[in-house]
Amino acid sequence: SDGFICLSNVFCADNPNFCARRAAQKHFQSTFQTLYQNKAIPFPDPHHNGKYLLKCGVKHGYREIVMRSPGRYELSLLPHTALGPSFDNFCLDAQIKALTKECNDSLLLEMCLNVLQNHSFINLVRGCLSSTKNTFEKDIYLCNISLVIATPGAVDQHWHADGGHIDLSKHGTPHCINIFFPLCDLFLENGPTELRPGTHYHTRKLAAMMLAAKARKTLRKAVTPMLKYGDALVFDHRILHRGRANMYNEDRPILVMTFAKRWFRDLLNFPRNSMYDEIKQLG
Numbered sequence: 001s002d003g004f005i006c007l008s009n010v011f012c013a014d015n016p017n018f019c020a021r022r023a024a025q026k027h028f029q030s031t032f033q034t035l036y037q038n039k040a041i042p043f044p045d046p047h048h049n050g051k052y053l054l055k056c057g058v059k060h061g062y063r064e065i066v067m068r069s070p071g072r073y074e075l076s077l078l079p080h081t082a083l084g085p086s087f088d089n090f091c092l093d094a095q096i097k098a099l100t101k102e103c104n105d106s107l108l109l110e111m112c113l114n115v116l117q118n119h120s121f122i123n124l125v126r127g128c129l130s131s132t133k134n135t136f137e138k139d140i141y142l143c144n145i146s147l148v149i150a151t152p153g154a155v156d157q158h159w160h161a162d163g164g165h166i167d168l169s170k171h172g173t174p175h176c177i178n179i180f181f182p183l184c185d186l187f188l189e190n191g192p193t194e195l196r197p198g199t200h201y202h203t204r205k206l207a208a209m210m211l212a213a214k215a216r217k218t219l220r221k222a223v224t225p226m227l228k229y230g231d232a233l234v235f236d237h238r239i240l241h242r243g244r245a246n247m248y249n250e251d252r253p254i255l256v257m258t259f260a261k262r263w264f265r266d267l268l269n270f271p272r273n274s275m276y277d278e279i280k281q282l283g
Contacts (some may be wrong), residue, residue: 003200004235006225010121011111011181017229020183023107024253028149031065031075032270033059035275041278046073046151058268062275071154072243074256076270077108078145094140112145112257113183120166127258128234131173139193143176143258150191150246159196163268165238166171174200176237176260181229183253191246193254194224199240 013067028046032053036044040062046247047111054060054067061067065075082098103109115121126136162222186192197220200211213219224244235241237258246252260266 002197002199003239004233006227007124007232007234008106008228009230010115010118010232011230016253017184019107020111020229020255021253023249024147024149024183024255025251027075027077027108027147028073028251031275035062035065037269038275046071047215058223061271062273063270064202064275066270068148069155069157069243071151071152071159071246072196073149074269075147075149076144077112077147078142079109082142090202091139092122092197093143108147108255109145111255115179115181116142118277124234125177125179128177129174129259129261137261139262140259141262143257143260143264146258148180148243148254150255152246152249152251152253154191154243154246154252156245159240159242161200161203161238161240171201171204173180174236174238175264176258176266178235178237179257179259180227180233181255181257182229182231183255184212184250185228186226186252188224188226189246190248190250191254192224192226194242194244195224195235196220196222196240199268200238201235203238203240223283234272 019282032041032046033044035041035054042048043053044052046052052067054065054073056067056069058066063076063230066071067073076212079098079102082095094115099109099113099116103113104281123136126138126140129137129140131137162178163176166175180193184190202213227233237260258266
């Protein structure tokens with residue numbers, strides 16, 4: 001009924017958090033270098049002279065990176081080979097095989113592969129996406145792998161859901177879930193994720209149902225799980241949540257794995273155009 005759960009020690013300690021953070025930072029810097037080389041931004045950095053070089057929102061981003069809010073970026077990591085030429089006959093087992101070939105040079109993908117090969121964890125994912133209690137959903141796939149980085153000075157996000165309901169006339173079981181793996185310990189100053197428990201029910205008709213919940217005094221207070229490196233936050237795509245401001249002096253990286261039922265396609269969170277495509281000249 002909460003719309004989320006927290007899990008401890010999902011990652012083993014084989015990869016210390018400084019290695020994971022370093023891998024995240026390397027990918028972040030490399031992405032901005034590519035944007036600069038392709039003349040998408042005037043400098044190879046997230047900001048220059050106090051100004052962010054990417055604009056906020058999907059329409060100003062790329063398939064590889066979107067700035068969700070000032071100073072907060074999401075970078076897609078899932079190789080195209082792990083999505084296959086067609087979704088029609090693709091499944092999680094095929095994705096695992098594809099990722100096995102891709103993860104040799106990527107610590108972050110290797111960490112994701114370890115999660116995918118954890119049968120207990122994947123059964124939990126299948127259970128979360130099941131249409132009936134105490135069963136496992138067989139037809140699921142890895143919708144995306146991404147990296148969310150809140151840079152120092154990133155502000156509080158607005159409350160939002162990552163996706164909508166399939167049927168607005170009634171509440172359905174989850175069709176898509178996000179799993180956040182912090183690559184550092186979280187504390188209030190570095191911008192943990194805040195959630196409104198139970199609001200995955202309200203986002204079907206947000207204004208009316210939130211107003212009704214307030215009137216009935218059933219709207220629950222926001223919670224902010226303080227996860228450690230190795231922990232995981234699993235939540236319904238439809239729940240209201242936000243990243244808190246990063247008031248610390250270091251980036252706050254979170255590795256994200258998004259799972260969905262095979263019939264669902266997420267067409268909202270990343271654009272189709274790539275930073276490797278021909279990019280319009282600056283100005």
